[in-house]
């Protein structure tokens with residue numbers, strides 16, 4: 001189960017990702033926003049992040065115009081490791097090295113086709129563990 005969240009600046013890309021996940025048979029829960037009306041990203045970043053931290057959702061994907069504000073908001077929730085990724089390699093590396101459980105995307109800069117590749121990498125790349133586990137544990141502590 002994937003938690004989704006966005007503000008108005010990420011709404012269009014979130015809707016695209018919903019259709020993409022649906023086509024792949026991946027379940028998701030949309031924590032809003034539900035229109036392009038102006039709203040505040042901390043509310044939606046927090047809602048999606050809390051669903052991940054509680055275990056209700058395994059991973060989360062959040063979107064605002066830059067991806068920055070909503071990733072900052074999500075990372076305030078203990079247990080969340082939200083990575084803003086604007087390229088495929090970053091998405092792979094944040095899974096391999098950081099065990100990121102949330103992905104932030106930039107709705108104003110990342111196109112839908114590129115976003116699909118980033119989402120695929122985020123959902124399919126495994127955490128490497130080893131020396132990276134020690135570092136991730138230190139963050140949690």
Ligand SMILES: O=C(CO)[C@H](O)[C@H](O)COP(=O)(O)O
Pocket residue numbers: 007008009010038041064065066067068069070
């Ligand atoms: O990217 C964002 C936060 O990092 C927001 O989407 C952005 O700040 C919204 O701005 P505006 O209200 O001017 O559309």
